[in-house]
Amino acid sequence: MKTIMEFENISKAYGDVAALKQVNLQIFEGEVFSLLGPNGSGKTTLLRIMAGIETLTSGEMHFDGAKVDESNINDVRLKTTMVFQKTALFSTSVYKNIAYGLRLRGHSKKEIDQKIKEVLKTVKLEGYEKRSAKKLSGGEQQRVALARALALDTQVLLLDEPTANVDPKNVSIIEDALSWVNKENKTTMVIATHNMFQAETLTNRIALLLGGRIAQIGTPQEILRGPSINLASFARLENVFSGNSKILQEGTSVIEVDDEVEIEAALRKAGKVTVFVRPEDIILSKKTIASSARNGFKGKIVEISDFGPVVKLRVNARKEFVVQITKRSFVEMQLNVGSTVFLTFKASSVHLV
Amino acid sequence: MRKTSLIWVALLVIAVIASVAATAYYLSPSTEERLIVSTTTSLYDTGLLDAVETEFEAKYPIDLNFISVGTGIAIQHAQRGDADLILVHSPPDELGFLTAGTGVNRKIIAYNFFAIVGPEEDPAQIRNTEPLQALTKIAERGRDGTDKLWVSRGDNSGTHTKEKSLWTSAGFNLTTLTKESWYVSAGSGMGETLKKADYFGAYTLADMGTYLKYKNDGLISSVVLVEQAKDLLNVYSAIAVNQTLHPNVNFDGAITFMKFLLSDEGQQIIEQFGKDEYGQSLFIPAVRLLKENTDPTMAQMIKDYAFFNGTECPQEYRKGYPELYD
Amino acid sequence: MHFGLGNEIIDGLIKALQLIFSGNPTLAEISIRSILVSSSAVMLSALWGLPIATLLGLKRFPGRFLVKGFFNAMLGIPTVALGLILYLFFSNASPIGFLRLLYSPTAMIIGQAILITPIAVSFITSAIESVDPEIKDLAKTLGASETEASIAVLKESMNGIVLALTASFNRAIAELGVVLMVGGNIAGFTSVLTTTIALETNKGEIALAIALAIILLLIVSALTITVNLIQRHKT
Secondary structure, three states, X not given: OOEEXXXXXXXXXXXXXXXXXXXEEEEEOOOEEEEEOOOOOOHHHHHHHXXXXXXXXXXXXXXXXXXXXOOOHHHHHHHEEEEOXXXXXXOOEHHHHHHHXXXXXXXXXXXXXXXXXXXXXXXXXXXXXXXEHHHOOHHHHHHHHHHHHHHOOOOEEEEEOOOOOOOHHHHHHHHHHHHHHHHHHOOEEEEEEOOHHHHHHHOOEEEEEEOOEEEEEEOHHXXXXXXXXXXXXXXXXXXXXXXXXXXXXXXXXXXXXXXOEEEEEOOOOOEEEEEEEOHHHOEEEXXXXXXXXXXXXXXXXXXXXXXXXEEEXXXXXXXXXXXXXXXXXXXXXXXXXXXEEEXXXXXXXXXXX | OHHHHHHHHHHHHHHHHHHHHHHHHHHOOOOOEEEEEEEEHHHHHOOHHHHHHHHHHHHOOEEEEEEEEOHHHHHHHHHHOOOXXXXXXXXXXXXXXXXOOOEEEEEEEEEEEEEEEEOOOOOOOOOOOOHHHHHHHHHHHHHOOOOOOEEEOOOOOHHHHHHHHXXXXXXXXXXXXXXXXXXXXXXXXXXXXXXXXXXXXXXXXXXXXXXXXXXXXXXXXXXXXXXXXXXHEEEEEEEEEOOOOOOOOOHHHHHHHHXXXXXXXXXXXXXXXXHHHHXXXXXXXXXXXXXXXXXXXXXXXHHHHHOEOOEOOOHHHOOOXXXXXX | OOOOHHHHHHHHHHHHHHHHHOOXXXXXXXXXXXHHHHHHHHHHHHHHHHHHHHHHHHOOOOOHHHHHHHHHXXXXXXXXHXXXXXXXXXXXXXXXXXXXXXXXXXXXXXXXXXXXXXXXXXXXXXXXXXXXXXXXXXXHHOOXXXXXXXXXXXXXXXXHHHHHHHHHHHHHHHOOHHHHHHHOOOOOOXXXXXXXXXXXXXXOOHHHHHHHHHHHHHHHHHHHHHHHHHHHHHO
């Protein structure tokens, strides 16, 4: 497979802040590549470097075999295009927005008209040519931005969180469009996302980015299904604990997370371990309950996040736990920030990372 | 291609420069020669120069540009070479101008009289007194406690210079005088000063030309109280700017215009001006008077007041065109 | 007293309207000259003002703050002070005196252009700065070069730019100090609305002065309203 972009030991720093540290990466022609990572991990920076709108602090980038520097950066800009996370549109009509890049490339009016019609069809916005771009809904705006990018038929398409702030109906339109484009035109696509499930459905390969470094590269299978401390710390940012584990007689282990916090897990491992507990596996109560569960903590609610049918609570019980309960329970229990609660979970709910 | 947008930008820049240049060109007269004349406000405000300009420009391909300022400033313009010719009425300043080497070929063109004008009621009772006496009476009355009794031009104009010389001749110290409360320094042209004097019910020194015009137009109600005295003689001269000192000035054009003013036709225009409207000439032609001595007393007054070393322009300040002084 | 307020003004207003509607040629000549001089001044100031403002608005260079501060300070420069400086600059005694630009419409155009440059630069810089910073990157990722991307940003700030130029024109056509000092208010040559209003008032020609003042106000209002209408129509 032909390598279309290659990054050798690249770093990018903004003043004192290092956004990317010694990243090594190869993107193959025609693949859909996802950059997965939490906010601030450097995904956007890497994407912007690929788009040719950000410079490297150190290291080398190669595009289509040629080393990229000031003399050919314009070339990179013409062969790639990026759709930003926050939709950026010119204050003109949909037509003129899409036509901008085409005009720069010297297409005739006829070609431009034709192309715009095509791409608007792809994103299901037929007939929107004369509409004022900035007056459309959020989802429609993002689709215009996508159409604009697609119209250019670039070798590489870069997308920064393409569906992050978009409602479900528009999400599926966008994902279908991307899928179709990749199949039809064999366009190489690099998608930055923090949504694991999107990464899973669309992509060929995933790179996990943490703190400006690439933690792991692999297929969706390898990254998302296999055991991985990196995945845990990214995907399950909540309820990850490290400590010294001692095997107990009964076949469980007790992990000393810190001076006052001990977690009993249904596994046999000694030495330094990292474990996690799923938020939905923790039972919340207003009074202590006597149960078979091995783990019980008392704490105070410090943060409440409403996710519609479920509510996630951050509870400070010397260590921070994230607990997920149904909305119904939340309402019935009349919980508030500051409420004292009790957390209970089984030893079998504690998993090794 | 991307070249296209750069080409558009370049075209736009050229278009802008072109239209600005075209506008400037359109607004400026193209072929005609230009003559910049710095003149005293009294000649300009009365409208005499407009009449002269019409006749002159009909005959000659020269575009006359009059800049109306005070005599002092007119001389300054000329000293910088920003004017080609000056029309002024202050012999002491004119002499300075000549001796500095900047002015050449001075010719006296016309004369009239200043007058002391003031309110009908004449609180200081100066009517028909001699000028110096009138000023003394005004000062006394002012010091008696009347506020704003005298308005001065205060702008280094010819009229102002005349006024100052009168006060000095009457024995007053100008530095202290100007600070007294009844003495108002207007810092404005003749017309404006007349209006201020009228407004305050005060006296002022005015040239008859401007006074008559303003009085006739109903802009002021002041009346003439002291006039036609030797001390109040007002003589207008034209002086060209020395081309040796300022090579860029239009010397020949200046002489042409000067000759026009001195010609019969020019002198006729000056004499006729205002006769119909005001019943008298605002400015009296001086060329024939001086050349042929038609009114010896008057001619002598002018010579006493406005000649230097017995001539209107000493030999060393003449340059070319000897026919001016036959 | 001849400055009783009511009478003279009403009288003047009536005579003024008569003058305007009779199509008085002097009025027309002075008005046209005013418009031409100030329009040219605006075009000139835009010519050098736009690049400066683009630089200030888009590039972070050392000393940027000082340059911005300079133009902001120059916003309030007294016109007579500038007029005096320019007078000396165009005067025969200065190095460029041989051009004989003093007392000419060209000098007036240049003088006004210099006067309004701070307005143009300050306003346009603000307009550019308030454009979403992503626009420049957007243009680049769509294939634009540095220059083309800057032009895209300028297009986005077009409303602000038009406002700046309108304000500049209004300032130019309404100022007296510069145009009087370097123009000299020569009848039929460098007299414009403001200088004539001043002169005629001094000469006591109140009706003519009022007529000219009305015309000046009409020109300024007409321009502002037209610009507003066009901008509204475009959105």
